[in-house]
Amino acid sequence: MSNTSFFPDLHQRNKQHVLMGLPFDFVSMAESASLIEQAVSSKKRCFLSTPNINFTITANEDDAFYQSVAVSDLSVIDGMPLVWLAKMMKLPVKERVAGSDLFQFLSEKKREQPIKVFFFGGESGIAEKAHKQLNIDSAGMVSVGFYDPGFISIEEMSQDNIIQEINDAEPDFLLVALGAKKGQAWIMNNMAKLNAPVISHLGAVINFVAGSVVRAPEKWRKFGLEWLWRIKQEPNLWKRYVKDGWSLSWLLLTKQLPYYFVNKKYKRGMSQDNAVNWQPNTHTLFLAGCFQANNLEKVDALISTMVLANHSQLKIDLSGVSYIDSTFMARLLTLQGKLNLAGCDLIVLNPKQKIKRLMSLAGVLKRFKVISG
Numbered sequence: 001m002s003n004t005s006f007f008p009d010l011h012q013r014n015k016q017h018v019l020m021g022l023p024f025d026f027v028s029m030a031e032s033a034s035l036i037e038q039a040v041s042s043k044k045r046c047f048l049s050t051p052n053i054n055f056t057i058t059a060n061e062d063d064a065f066y067q068s069v070a071v072s073d074l075s076v077i078d079g080m081p082l083v084w085l086a087k088m089m090k091l092p093v094k095e096r097v098a099g100s101d102l103f104q105f106l107s108e109k110k111r112e113q114p115i116k117v118f119f120f121g122g123e124s125g126i127a128e129k130a131h132k133q134l135n136i137d138s139a140g141m142v143s144v145g146f147y148d149p150g151f152i153s154i155e156e157m158s159q160d161n162i163i164q165e166i167n168d169a170e171p172d173f174l175l176v177a178l179g180a181k182k183g184q185a186w187i188m189n190n191m192a193k194l195n196a197p198v199i200s201h202l203g204a205v206i207n208f209v210a211g212s213v214v215r216a217p218e219k220w221r222k223f224g225l226e227w228l229w230r231i232k233q234e235p236n237l238w239k240r241y242v243k244d245g246w247s248l249s250w251l252l253l254t255k256q257l258p259y260y261f262v263n264k265k266y267k268r269g270m271s272q273d274n275a276v277n278w279q280p281n282t283h284t285l286f287l288a289g290c291f292q293a294n295n296l297e298k299v300d301a302l303i304s305t306m307v308l309a310n311h312s313q314l315k316i317d318l319s320g321v322s323y324i325d326s327t328f329m330a331r332l333l334t335l336q337g338k339l340n341l342a343g344c345d346l347i348v349l350n351p352k353q354k355i356k357r358l359m360s361l362a363g364v365l366k367r368f369k370v371i372s373g
Contacts, residue, residue, distance in 0.1 A: 017091050018333065019077075019091065020060070021059070021255075022056055022075070022333075022363075023329075023330035023333045024075050024086075025076055026091065026093050029095060029101060036106065036198055040197050044197060045198075046074055046197060047071065047187065047191065047199050049068065049076075049201070050076055050202065051082070052079035055180055056248075057243075058180065064185065066367070067188070071188075080222075080226075082096075083095070098221070103209075104208075106141060108138070115140060116142055116172045117172070118144055118173070118196065119143065119145075119146040119209075120146070120147050120174060120175065120176050120177070120178075121203075126148075126177075126207060130207075130209040130210040141173075144169045145171065154186050157178075167193075167194065167195045172196060175205060176201045178201070213234070255362070256361075259362050263325070263358060266354055267292075272294070273289045273290065274290055274295060274299075275287070275288040284315040286320070287299065288321060290324075291321060291328040296327065299331075316332070316346065316349065317350055318350060322352070332364070333367060336367060345369065350373045351372070
């Protein structure tokens with residue numbers, strides 16, 4: 001399996017936007033499934049993240065957790081409140097793509113070569129139950145193994161013999177269930193050593209497949225009440241939901257809603273003109289004009305062919321930039337994630353005050369080293 005990303009060029013993320021400080025791919029369920037199937041058939045890496053409200057709040061509070069989303073090859077919206085928020089922000093969200101729905105969608109689709117799944121994690125005995133049940137129920141998937149590491153550290157569950165056992169099973173889809181923070185950290189720690197094309201932390205899915213937890217009825221999910229159903233089944237979750245609800249409200253009032261109105265004001269009357277200039281001797285990308293979803297071809301092509309190929313520190317001079325939208329900010333976050341994986345930095349130079357304000361309210365300014373002239 002090639003550890004080359006299934007999405008090597010940033011222009012392939014043309015449906016990406018920033019929401020609540022995270023880059024999301026606004027794709028449908030069918031599009032997401034197709035991308036995963038293509039990754040499986042091409043044997044190229046697709047690190048799938050499915051942020052819901054808890055995931056999003058945690059990423060805003062934990063830099064390492066945020067980084068795991070920034071480097072993901074596919075990051076979809078798993079949570080109706082996020083879908084509603086995206087629609088309120090006039091972003092082109094298509095639908096909720098819950099990890100459990102996506103896994104079920106892939107599982108129910110009959111194919112000549114079933115997707116080979118490996119279950120890693122879960123509570124004691126759950127991975128084995130999921131392994132057996134998938135092989136009974138699924139038309140499009142087959143479980144080729146499972147491993148329950150128990151309650152040990154990330155380092156202990158990253159030993160060579162454990163990674164080798166997973167690789168020897170030759171899975172197409174490695175499903176990790178260790179709790180979101182620990183699961184994302186384990187994936188980041190071992191991604192380069194794992195051979196599965198598709199890797200994702202889907203904590204609740206292993207329980208649904210095993211039958212140990214019953215998922216909320218479709219109407220509950222449609223109206224965003226799945227959290228209430230989960231509290232009914234797992235009462236200890238109520239504290240998490242209260243904390244997440246408070247944190248979400250605070251971010252809405254102090255960041256997301258102000259961003260909506262400021263962005264609307266700054267965008268008014270902007271032209272589509274822009275200019276891009278790469279100076280390889282200083283590793284600096286000079287940008288001028290307006291950068292938004294419908295005019296990023298030049299900067300995407302230059303970044304893909306010149307900047308990422310050099311694997312070195314990158315400076316982006318924004319002194320001549322008059323406006324950037326959520327798609328361009330998502331580009332910057334994704335680019336920074338790719339550079340960080342290569343041990344490099346992205347430095348933002350000389351942004352105008354209104355650009356800094358947009359980036360700050362969108363929740364992305366804090367992700368960059370900013371130097372003003």
